[in-house]
Amino acid sequence: MAEAAPLRIVIVGGGTAGWMAAAALSKLLPARDYTLTLIESDEIGTVGVGEATLPHIKVFNDTLGIDEAQFMRETQASLKVGIEFVGWDRPGDRYVHPFGTFGEPWAGIDFQHHWARAKAAGCDVGELHDYSFAIAACRNNAFELPNEDPKSIRSTYAYAYHFDAGLYAAFLRRWSIARGVERIEGKVVDVARDASSGHVASVTLESGAVIEGDLFIDCSGFRSLLVGQTMDTAWCDWSHWLPCDRAFAVPSLRTEPLLPFTRATAQEAGWTWRIGLQHRTGNGHVFCSSFTDEDRARDVLLGALDAAPLGEPRMLRFQAGRRAAAWAGNCVAIGLASGFLEPLESTSIFLIQAAVMDLINLMPTRRSGIDPRLAAEFNRLFEVHYDRSRDFIVLHYLANRREGALWDHVRNMELPDGLAHKIALFEASAAAPDYRYGLFSRDSWLAVLVGQGILPNAHSLLAEAIPLAELEAQLADLKYRIDVNAADMTRHGDFIRSYCPAPALEPAA
Numbered sequence: 001m002a003e004a005a006p007l008r009i010v011i012v013g014g015g016t017a018g019w020m021a022a023a024a025l026s027k028l029l030p031a032r033d034y035t036l037t038l039i040e041s042d043e044i045g046t047v048g049v050g051e052a053t054l055p056h057i058k059v060f061n062d063t064l065g066i067d068e069a070q071f072m073r074e075t076q077a078s079l080k081v082g083i084e085f086v087g088w089d090r091p092g093d094r095y096v097h098p099f100g101t102f103g104e105p106w107a108g109i110d111f112q113h114h115w116a117r118a119k120a121a122g123c124d125v126g127e128l129h130d131y132s133f134a135i136a137a138c139r140n141n142a143f144e145l146p147n148e149d150p151k152s153i154r155s156t157y158a159y160a161y162h163f164d165a166g167l168y169a170a171f172l173r174r175w176s177i178a179r180g181v182e183r184i185e186g187k188v189v190d191v192a193r194d195a196s197s198g199h200v201a202s203v204t205l206e207s208g209a210v211i212e213g214d215l216f217i218d219c220s221g222f223r224s225l226l227v228g229q230t231m232d233t234a235w236c237d238w239s240h241w242l243p244c245d246r247a248f249a250v251p252s253l254r255t256e257p258l259l260p261f262t263r264a265t266a267q268e269a270g271w272t273w274r275i276g277l278q279h280r281t282g283n284g285h286v287f288c289s290s291f292t293d294e295d296r297a298r299d300v301l302l303g304a305l306d307a308a309p310l311g312e313p314r315m316l317r318f319q320a321g322r323r324a325a326a327w328a329g330n331c332v333a334i335g336l337a338s339g340f341l342e343p344l345e346s347t348s349i350f351l352i353q354a355a356v357m358d359l360i361n362l363m364p365t366r367r368s369g370i371d372p373r374l375a376a377e378f379n380r381l382f383e384v385h386y387d388r389s390r391d392f393i394v395l396h397y398l399a400n401r402r403e404g405a406l407w408d409h410v411r412n413m414e415l416p417d418g419l420a421h422k423i424a425l426f427e428a429s430a431a432a433p434d435y436r437y438g439l440f441s442r443d444s445w446l447a448v449l450v451g452q453g454i455l456p457n458a459h460s461l462l463a464e465a466i467p468l469a470e471l472e473a474q475l476a477d478l479k480y481r482i483d484v485n486a487a488d489m490t491r492h493g494d495f496i497r498s499y500c501p502a503p504a505l506e507p508a509a
Contacts, residue, residue, distance in 0.1 A: 010213030014040030017335025018219035019172035072500035075163035095451030100134030100157030136486035227333035242320035253307035430456035
């Protein structure tokens, strides 16, 4: 029996989504069974405002076999162990969502139950956020690679990166082309569909070239050329839960110290971000046009900078939501072509990564063809990733005591059913979501719930197994170990300078 011809995969669009897909497919799929072609035009800009990531990106890079220090040098990257939220409950308040655990699971029950029990008993045990090593590192502007000994307090955190998204896409472009991905320069001007199946058969470029394929990956950004426009897949609008619909972005001069966390600061009609890279600082203002005007939003952004801007702010318009399905026919949307969530929790690159890896796990072959059962499972996972991420972002908004029309609106809006249940369960029992698949972890939910002032009114009876005096001593010992070890860590800027110093592209402030 003759071998089946390779499945022809055509990626429409470059940027972070296109080149992450190309890199992973070229690494993990057998070359004899698949051909990879990516079509992009250097004349078409990419959104590229996101520069912050979640720890999953390290797993992605490690899977590709990318050298971490080299990647960080070439993308002007710094390290990230959490996100600091400033003023999200009341102006001046702040808390950190850490990339690490809270406490330790004693007596077979999660740590927050022990903390809640001690607080309810009137013990002087401080705040929940005092029991996270990652938060202590953020407070000290410190970083070291996690200890590999699981018994060490220094093993209780993970890390992500701040990097220049454009440089990351360029890095993966070079990496992928060197491993056999064919890149074609050009703009898609027409899409042809098979008359019988309705599948996309080919795309035509401005040059007149016709590119045929068996599976098309739509990385065309907000345009969603294939899944949205050609396959006419419906859009699920989430702006009633996430009303922000604009963002200004501008880089500024780099400042010291180089912080190992992203900062998100609540503003009158939205929020501003600050992300420190080696060569500059990334800044932006996400806002709702129903509650402010663009001139005012631009002024808020420029007023929040801690160094001189390196250009004029550029604006992005968007709507929160996702496609009803990301896999339609023989087309799979990845990145902005499939949906958008504001970058409050750095989810965009994770959602790209999740889609790419789910597609690889469900990849059809030329012999089997496009099995609709594969598409159905991909779309189920796609919904899980997006819907859980949405609920977590909405959580930041609803529990606030701020003044202003936007904050009044989100405080009083009707919540997604699943989110309302999670909040009620935590208040009633201190139980936090603990997903085995998708975002976010139990510790992430704890950070934001407690950080936004949502506190438990009870705890698991299993926490009563430890005598109260013994529990106080254990909590004091844990906090001591966290504080002492965090104080001994290397400053983040010093670690970067010794581990992965990048060439200076712009002057520092």
